[in-house]
Amino acid sequence: MAILPIIIAPDRRLKIKCKPVDTVDDAIATLMTDLLETMYAAPGIGRAAPQVGVAKRVIVIDSAGKDEPPAPVKMANPELISVSEELWIHEEGCLSLPEYYADVERPRHIHMRYLDENNAVQELEADELLATCIQHEIDHLSGTLFVDHISALKRNMILRKLVKSKKQNLTTAAA
Numbered sequence: 353m354a355i356l357p358i359i360i361a362p363d364r365r366l367k368i369k370c371k372p373v374d375t376v377d378d379a380i381a382t383l384m385t386d387l388l389e390t391m392y393a394a395p396g397i398g399r400a401a402p403q404v405g406v407a408k409r410v411i412v413i414d415s416a417g418k419d420e421p422p423a424p425v426k427m428a429n430p431e432l433i434s435v436s437e438e439l440w441i442h443e444e445g446c447l448s449l450p451e452y453y454a455d456v457e458r459p460r461h462i463h464m465r466y467l468d469e470n471n472a473v474q475e476l477e478a479d480e481l482l483a484t485c486i487q488h489e490i491d492h493l494s495g496t497l498f499v500d501h502i503s504a505l506k507r508n509m510i511l512r513k514l515v516k517s518k519k520q521n522l523t524t525a526a527a
Contacts, residue, residue, distance in 0.1 A: 356390045356404040358447050361514055366448055367495040370402055370409045373428040376471040380410060384426035384469050387412040394447050398485045400492030403448050411489035415482045425476070427466035430490050433475070435459035442484045444498040452510045456501045458487050 359365055373380055383406060391399035391412055401410040409429045416423040440460040445453040462483045468474045478486055488498055499507040 353389045354386045355393045356386055358390065358394065358403055359405060360450065360518065361448050361497060361499075362511055363448075365405055365407075366402060366492070366497060368402060368407050369495055370407045370493040372409050373467065376428050376467050376469060380408070380428060381426075381469050383408070383410055384412055384428075388414070388424050388426065396447050397481075398489040399447075400489045402492050402495075409493045411486075411493065413482070413485050413489060415485050426469040427474075428468075430464055430466040430486065430493070432462055432464050432487070432490065434463045436461035440480060440484075442481065444484065444488060446488070446498055449497065449499060449510060449514060452499075452513070454499065454502045454506060454510075456484075456488075456498050458484050458501075462486060 376384075383401060387399045387401065387404065387410065390404060391397070391414065397415045398411065398413045401408045411427050411430055412424060413427070414422055414424040436459045438460045439457050441455045441457045443453050444456045445451075460483065461477070461479050463475065463477050464486060465473060465475050476486075491497070491500075499510055
C-alpha cells in the first residue's frame with residue numbers, strides 16, 4: 353500500500369479521458385487500495401485514478417461519517433444507469449483544487465453499475481452525499497472538475513488563484 357501524490361489543478365492530466373479497465377487484476381486491485389489509502393490520508397471521501405496520474409477508469413469512495421465505521425467502495429468502470437430528475441445542491445471540494453469549495457447542483461439519486469475489487473459486476477443505488485461523491489469522481493474520469501459545473505466567473509477566479517499558488521510554491525521551492 354502507498355500514499356500517492358495528488359495532482360493539483362490546473363494540470364492537463366486532470367483533463368484527460370480515462371481508459372476502461374479490461375479486468376480488475378492484481379495491479380488494478382493494488383491501485384484501488386492505494387487510492388483508498390491516499391484518500392484517507394488527505395483526508396477525503398473520494399478519489400479518482402487521474403488525480404494520481406493514472407488514466408484508468410477507477411475510483412474509490414467512503415462517505416461514512418466521523419462516528420460511523422469505514423464503508424469503502426472500490427469501483428472500476430463506474431457508469432450511471434439512471435439519475436433522478438430531482439436535483440439537490442451540495443458544497444463540493446476537491447483535493448486537486450485544495451481549499452476551494454462551491455455549491456454544485458446534481459441529481460439527488462443515482463443508479464449505477466461497476467466492477468468491484470474482485471472483478472464482479474455490482475449495482476448500487478445512492479442518494480444525496482454518496483450520489484454526489486460518486487458523480488464527482490466519475491466526472492474526473494472524463495476530465496471534468498467540479499468547477500466545470502459552476503459559473504465561468506467563479507471557475508476562472510479559482511483557477512487563477514491556483515496558478516498563482518503554484519507559481520509561489522515553485523519560487524519558494526527554488527529559493
